[in-house]
Amino acid sequence: MPSDETSCAVRLDVLRLPRGTPVLVVPVLREDRVMEKMNVESFNLDHRAVAAPYVRIADRKVLPGGDTLIKYDIRFTQPNTAHLEMPTVHSIEHLSAEHMRNHTDRLIDFSPMGCQTGFYALTLGLEPEKFFPILEATLNDILNATEVPAANEVQCGWGANHTLEGAQAAAREFLAARDEWAQVMA
Template identity: 40%
Template structure:
Protein backbone atom coordinates (compact mmCIF):
# COMPACT_ATOMS: atom_id res chain seq x y z
CA UNK A 1 0.00 0.00 0.00
CA UNK A 2 1.29 3.46 -0.86
CA UNK A 3 2.47 5.48 2.12
CA UNK A 4 0.61 8.77 2.42
CA UNK A 5 2.46 11.74 3.94
CA UNK A 6 -0.59 13.05 5.82
CA UNK A 7 -0.75 9.86 7.89
CA UNK A 8 2.88 10.24 9.00
CA UNK A 9 2.17 13.65 10.55
CA UNK A 10 2.10 13.51 14.36
CA UNK A 11 -1.37 14.95 14.92
CA UNK A 12 -0.62 15.42 18.64
CA UNK A 13 2.33 17.73 17.86
CA UNK A 14 0.48 20.34 15.77
CA UNK A 15 -1.02 23.61 17.00
CA UNK A 16 -4.16 24.52 15.04
CA UNK A 17 -5.34 26.69 13.36
CA UNK A 18 -2.51 26.56 10.81
CA UNK A 19 -1.52 26.18 7.15
CA UNK A 20 1.00 23.46 6.27
CA UNK A 21 2.51 22.55 2.91
CA UNK A 22 1.98 18.79 2.57
CA UNK A 23 3.60 18.07 -0.80
CA UNK A 24 4.55 19.56 -4.14
CA UNK A 25 3.80 17.15 -6.98
CA UNK A 26 5.68 17.53 -10.27
CA UNK A 27 4.03 16.58 -13.56
CA UNK A 28 5.80 15.05 -16.55
CA UNK A 29 6.15 18.45 -18.20
CA UNK A 30 7.47 20.14 -15.06
CA UNK A 31 4.20 21.65 -13.89
CA UNK A 32 3.89 21.81 -10.11
CA UNK A 33 0.84 21.27 -7.94
CA UNK A 34 0.92 22.03 -4.21
CA UNK A 35 -1.20 20.35 -1.57
CA UNK A 36 -1.81 22.23 1.68
CA UNK A 37 -3.26 21.20 5.02
CA UNK A 38 -5.63 23.96 6.16
CA UNK A 39 -6.14 22.85 9.77
CA UNK A 40 -8.96 24.83 11.32
CA UNK A 41 -9.40 23.07 14.67
CA UNK A 42 -7.16 21.01 16.95
CA UNK A 43 -7.09 17.32 15.93
CA UNK A 44 -8.70 14.92 18.43
CA UNK A 45 -9.98 17.83 20.52
CA UNK A 46 -12.49 19.41 18.17
CA UNK A 47 -14.33 18.65 14.93
CA UNK A 48 -16.56 20.99 12.96
CA UNK A 49 -20.08 19.52 12.66
CA UNK A 50 -20.96 18.38 9.14
CA UNK A 51 -23.51 21.07 8.26
CA UNK A 52 -21.19 23.93 9.23
CA UNK A 53 -18.19 22.29 7.54
CA UNK A 54 -20.27 21.76 4.39
CA UNK A 55 -21.26 25.43 4.25
CA UNK A 56 -17.64 26.51 4.91
CA UNK A 57 -16.64 24.25 2.00
CA UNK A 58 -19.11 25.89 -0.39
CA UNK A 59 -17.95 29.37 0.64
CA UNK A 60 -14.20 28.65 0.60
CA UNK A 61 -14.65 27.39 -2.98
CA UNK A 62 -15.34 30.95 -4.13
CA UNK A 63 -13.65 33.07 -1.46
CA UNK A 64 -10.25 31.32 -1.73
CA UNK A 65 -10.30 31.58 -5.53
CA UNK A 66 -10.90 35.32 -5.14
CA UNK A 67 -7.73 35.59 -3.03
CA UNK A 68 -5.29 33.01 -4.40
CA UNK A 69 -4.15 32.24 -7.96
CA UNK A 70 -4.34 28.72 -9.33
CA UNK A 71 -6.78 27.11 -6.88
CA UNK A 72 -7.77 23.65 -8.15
CA UNK A 73 -9.74 22.30 -5.21
CA UNK A 74 -10.46 22.74 -1.52
CA UNK A 75 -12.11 19.74 0.14
CA UNK A 76 -12.82 18.82 3.78
CA UNK A 77 -10.90 16.15 5.70
CA UNK A 78 -12.99 13.18 6.77
CA UNK A 79 -11.98 13.93 10.38
CA UNK A 80 -13.71 17.34 9.99
CA UNK A 81 -10.77 19.30 11.41
CA UNK A 82 -9.86 21.12 8.20
CA UNK A 83 -9.40 21.06 4.43
CA UNK A 84 -7.02 20.02 1.70
CA UNK A 85 -6.17 22.89 -0.63
CA UNK A 86 -4.78 21.90 -4.05
CA UNK A 87 -3.16 24.72 -6.04
CA UNK A 88 -1.15 25.12 -9.25
CA UNK A 89 2.43 26.16 -8.45
CA UNK A 90 3.75 26.92 -4.99
CA UNK A 91 2.59 29.61 -2.60
CA UNK A 92 4.23 30.66 0.64
CA UNK A 93 2.27 29.32 3.65
CA UNK A 94 2.02 32.92 4.93
CA UNK A 95 0.29 33.93 1.69
CA UNK A 96 -2.09 30.95 1.96
CA UNK A 97 -2.77 31.66 5.66
CA UNK A 98 -3.62 35.30 4.82
CA UNK A 99 -5.95 34.20 2.03
CA UNK A 100 -7.61 31.71 4.40
CA UNK A 101 -7.99 34.37 7.07
CA UNK A 102 -9.60 36.77 4.58
CA UNK A 103 -11.95 34.04 3.35
CA UNK A 104 -13.03 33.07 6.90
CA UNK A 105 -13.61 36.75 7.74
CA UNK A 106 -15.80 37.06 4.66
CA UNK A 107 -17.80 34.00 5.79
CA UNK A 108 -18.51 35.67 9.16
CA UNK A 109 -19.94 38.71 7.32
CA UNK A 110 -21.96 36.79 4.74
CA UNK A 111 -25.65 36.13 4.34
CA UNK A 112 -27.35 33.04 2.94
CA UNK A 113 -27.40 34.77 -0.48
CA UNK A 114 -23.58 34.60 -0.51
CA UNK A 115 -23.53 30.79 -0.22
CA UNK A 116 -23.16 29.08 -3.61
CA UNK A 117 -24.78 25.77 -4.49
CA UNK A 118 -27.47 25.33 -1.89
CA UNK A 119 -30.28 23.77 -3.90
CA UNK A 120 -31.15 20.24 -4.95
CA UNK A 121 -29.57 20.68 -8.41
CA UNK A 122 -26.23 22.13 -7.31
CA UNK A 123 -25.33 20.13 -4.18
CA UNK A 124 -25.29 16.45 -3.27
CA UNK A 125 -26.78 17.00 0.20
CA UNK A 126 -28.38 20.44 0.06
CA UNK A 127 -30.41 19.87 3.27
CA UNK A 128 -27.21 19.58 5.31
CA UNK A 129 -26.01 23.20 5.49
CA UNK A 130 -25.67 25.64 8.38
CA UNK A 131 -24.48 29.20 7.87
CA UNK A 132 -24.94 29.82 11.60
CA UNK A 133 -22.60 26.94 12.49
CA UNK A 134 -20.13 27.99 9.74
CA UNK A 135 -19.99 31.54 11.07
CA UNK A 136 -19.67 30.56 14.74
CA UNK A 137 -16.80 28.16 13.94
CA UNK A 138 -15.08 30.73 11.72
CA UNK A 139 -15.25 33.30 14.56
CA UNK A 140 -13.65 30.78 16.93
CA UNK A 141 -10.89 29.95 14.42
CA UNK A 142 -10.19 33.64 13.70
CA UNK A 143 -10.05 34.44 17.44
CA UNK A 144 -7.30 31.79 17.82
CA UNK A 145 -5.46 33.16 14.75
CA UNK A 146 -4.11 31.27 11.73
CA UNK A 147 -0.46 30.23 11.91
CA UNK A 148 1.78 29.85 8.85
CA UNK A 149 3.58 27.02 10.70
CA UNK A 150 1.96 23.83 12.08
CA UNK A 151 4.28 23.36 15.09
CA UNK A 152 5.20 26.90 16.15
CA UNK A 153 2.52 29.57 16.39
CA UNK A 154 3.28 32.19 13.71
CA UNK A 155 -0.09 33.90 13.46
CA UNK A 156 -0.56 35.99 10.32
CA UNK A 157 -1.94 39.55 10.38
Protein backbone atom coordinates in the same frame (compact mmCIF):
# COMPACT_ATOMS: atom_id res chain seq x y z
CA MET B 1 19.34 -10.72 15.57
CA PRO B 2 18.12 -7.14 16.06
CA SER B 3 17.87 -6.15 19.68
CA ASP B 4 15.80 -2.97 19.50
CA GLU B 5 12.27 -2.89 20.90
CA THR B 6 10.64 -2.36 17.50
CA SER B 7 11.89 -5.66 16.12
CA CYS B 8 9.28 -8.34 15.58
CA ALA B 9 11.82 -11.16 15.54
CA VAL B 10 11.45 -13.60 18.43
CA ARG B 11 14.02 -16.17 19.46
CA LEU B 12 12.02 -19.11 20.75
CA ASP B 13 15.07 -20.64 22.46
CA VAL B 14 15.23 -17.57 24.72
CA LEU B 15 11.69 -18.33 25.92
CA ARG B 16 12.92 -21.77 27.10
CA LEU B 17 9.86 -23.60 25.81
CA PRO B 18 9.97 -27.28 24.93
CA ARG B 19 10.51 -27.93 21.23
CA GLY B 20 7.17 -28.03 19.34
CA THR B 21 5.26 -25.86 21.83
CA PRO B 22 2.83 -23.67 19.85
CA VAL B 23 3.53 -19.98 20.32
CA LEU B 24 1.26 -17.13 19.29
CA VAL B 25 3.32 -14.05 18.52
CA VAL B 26 1.31 -10.84 18.51
CA PRO B 27 3.12 -7.68 17.43
CA VAL B 28 2.48 -4.79 19.79
CA LEU B 29 2.51 -1.24 18.49
CA ARG B 30 3.96 1.07 21.07
CA GLU B 31 2.74 4.65 21.09
CA ASP B 32 6.26 6.03 20.72
CA ARG B 33 7.21 3.69 17.88
CA VAL B 34 8.03 5.30 14.55
CA MET B 35 5.60 4.00 11.95
CA GLU B 36 6.63 2.67 8.58
CA LYS B 37 6.27 5.39 5.94
CA MET B 38 2.89 5.24 4.23
CA ASN B 39 1.76 6.54 0.84
CA VAL B 40 -0.71 9.08 2.25
CA GLU B 41 1.20 12.07 3.63
CA SER B 42 -1.18 12.79 6.50
CA PHE B 43 -0.87 9.18 7.71
CA ASN B 44 2.81 9.95 8.36
CA LEU B 45 1.95 12.98 10.50
CA ASP B 46 1.84 12.36 14.24
CA HIS B 47 -1.57 13.88 14.93
CA ARG B 48 -0.79 13.88 18.67
CA ALA B 49 2.07 16.33 18.15
CA VAL B 50 0.24 19.08 16.25
CA ALA B 51 -1.44 22.13 17.75
CA ALA B 52 -4.50 23.33 15.85
CA PRO B 53 -5.40 25.75 14.47
CA TYR B 54 -2.66 25.83 11.85
CA VAL B 55 -1.92 25.88 8.13
CA ARG B 56 0.89 23.76 6.72
CA ILE B 57 2.12 22.52 3.38
CA ALA B 58 1.01 18.89 3.27
CA ASP B 59 2.47 18.11 -0.15
CA ARG B 60 4.36 19.66 -3.00
CA LYS B 61 4.63 18.09 -6.46
CA VAL B 62 6.44 19.36 -9.54
CA LEU B 63 4.55 18.34 -12.66
CA PRO B 64 6.30 17.20 -15.87
CA GLY B 65 5.65 20.62 -17.46
CA GLY B 66 7.35 22.40 -14.56
CA ASP B 67 4.28 23.67 -12.68
CA THR B 68 4.21 23.07 -8.93
CA LEU B 69 1.17 21.84 -7.04
CA ILE B 70 1.06 22.83 -3.37
CA LYS B 71 -1.46 21.15 -1.07
CA TYR B 72 -2.30 22.87 2.21
CA ASP B 73 -3.56 21.25 5.40
CA ILE B 74 -5.86 23.86 6.97
CA ARG B 75 -6.54 22.45 10.42
CA PHE B 76 -9.41 24.08 12.32
CA THR B 77 -9.65 21.78 15.36
CA GLN B 78 -7.28 19.64 17.40
CA PRO B 79 -7.17 16.08 15.99
CA ASN B 80 -8.73 13.40 18.18
CA THR B 81 -9.95 16.06 20.60
CA ALA B 82 -12.48 18.15 18.71
CA HIS B 83 -14.14 18.25 15.30
CA LEU B 84 -16.43 20.44 13.24
CA GLU B 85 -20.01 19.30 12.84
CA MET B 86 -20.81 18.06 9.33
CA PRO B 87 -23.16 20.93 8.33
CA THR B 88 -20.39 23.37 9.34
CA VAL B 89 -17.77 21.44 7.35
CA HIS B 90 -20.08 21.29 4.34
CA SER B 91 -20.81 25.01 4.47
CA ILE B 92 -17.16 26.03 4.87
CA GLU B 93 -16.36 23.83 1.88
CA HIS B 94 -18.99 25.55 -0.30
CA LEU B 95 -18.15 29.04 0.91
CA SER B 96 -14.38 28.61 0.57
CA ALA B 97 -14.49 26.84 -2.78
CA GLU B 98 -16.61 29.68 -4.18
CA HIS B 99 -15.12 32.73 -2.46
CA MET B 100 -11.43 31.78 -2.57
CA ARG B 101 -11.65 31.81 -6.37
CA ASN B 102 -12.54 35.51 -6.15
CA HIS B 103 -9.03 36.08 -4.74
CA THR B 104 -6.97 33.74 -6.93
CA ASP B 105 -7.14 31.75 -10.13
CA ARG B 106 -4.59 29.32 -8.67
CA LEU B 107 -7.00 27.33 -6.47
CA ILE B 108 -7.53 23.89 -7.97
CA ASP B 109 -9.59 22.30 -5.20
CA PHE B 110 -10.87 22.97 -1.69
CA SER B 111 -11.94 19.78 0.10
CA PRO B 112 -12.96 18.72 3.61
CA MET B 113 -11.01 16.18 5.64
CA GLY B 114 -12.98 13.05 6.46
CA CYS B 115 -12.04 13.44 10.14
CA GLN B 116 -13.89 16.77 10.16
CA THR B 117 -10.95 18.65 11.69
CA GLY B 118 -10.06 20.75 8.67
CA PHE B 119 -9.66 21.12 4.93
CA TYR B 120 -7.22 20.69 2.08
CA ALA B 121 -6.57 23.40 -0.47
CA LEU B 122 -4.77 22.30 -3.62
CA THR B 123 -3.11 25.23 -5.37
CA LEU B 124 -1.02 25.89 -8.43
CA GLY B 125 2.23 27.19 -6.98
CA LEU B 126 0.80 29.41 -4.23
CA GLU B 127 3.56 29.73 -1.64
CA PRO B 128 2.55 30.42 1.99
CA GLU B 129 3.29 34.16 1.83
CA LYS B 130 0.67 34.44 -0.94
CA PHE B 131 -1.72 31.73 0.27
CA PHE B 132 -2.16 32.96 3.86
CA PRO B 133 -3.60 36.37 2.84
CA ILE B 134 -5.91 34.65 0.33
CA LEU B 135 -7.15 32.29 3.05
CA GLU B 136 -7.63 35.21 5.45
CA ALA B 137 -9.63 37.16 2.83
CA THR B 138 -11.75 34.07 2.14
CA LEU B 139 -12.53 33.59 5.83
CA ASN B 140 -13.54 37.26 6.05
CA ASP B 141 -15.82 36.65 3.06
CA ILE B 142 -17.43 33.83 5.06
CA LEU B 143 -18.03 36.23 7.97
CA ASN B 144 -19.74 38.66 5.60
CA ALA B 145 -21.76 36.06 3.69
CA THR B 146 -25.54 36.14 3.78
CA GLU B 147 -26.00 32.62 2.40
CA VAL B 148 -24.10 29.43 1.62
CA PRO B 149 -23.55 29.22 -2.15
CA ALA B 150 -25.23 26.32 -3.94
CA ALA B 151 -26.95 25.07 -0.76
CA ASN B 152 -29.91 23.61 -2.63
CA GLU B 153 -31.03 20.31 -4.13
CA VAL B 154 -30.17 21.32 -7.69
CA GLN B 155 -26.51 22.26 -7.07
CA CYS B 156 -25.62 20.10 -4.06
CA GLY B 157 -25.91 16.43 -3.18
CA TRP B 158 -27.22 17.26 0.32
CA GLY B 159 -28.54 20.78 0.04
CA ALA B 160 -30.23 20.75 3.44
CA ASN B 161 -26.98 19.89 5.27
CA HIS B 162 -25.64 23.44 5.76
CA THR B 163 -25.28 26.06 8.45
CA LEU B 164 -24.08 29.56 7.62
CA GLU B 165 -23.97 30.38 11.34
CA GLY B 166 -21.78 27.35 12.08
CA ALA B 167 -19.41 28.21 9.23
CA GLN B 168 -19.16 31.80 10.42
CA ALA B 169 -18.46 30.78 14.02
CA ALA B 170 -15.68 28.40 12.90
CA ALA B 171 -14.21 31.02 10.53
CA ARG B 172 -14.28 33.65 13.30
CA GLU B 173 -12.43 31.33 15.69
CA PHE B 174 -9.86 30.36 13.04
CA LEU B 175 -9.25 34.01 12.13
CA ALA B 176 -8.80 34.90 15.81
CA ALA B 177 -5.78 32.58 15.83
CA ARG B 178 -4.25 34.14 12.66
CA ASP B 179 -0.89 34.76 14.35
CA GLU B 180 -0.62 31.03 15.18
CA TRP B 181 -1.32 29.58 11.71
CA ALA B 182 2.34 28.88 10.94
CA GLN B 183 2.92 27.12 14.29
CA VAL B 184 2.08 23.48 13.51
CA MET B 185 3.68 21.44 16.28
CA ALA B 186 2.75 21.74 19.94
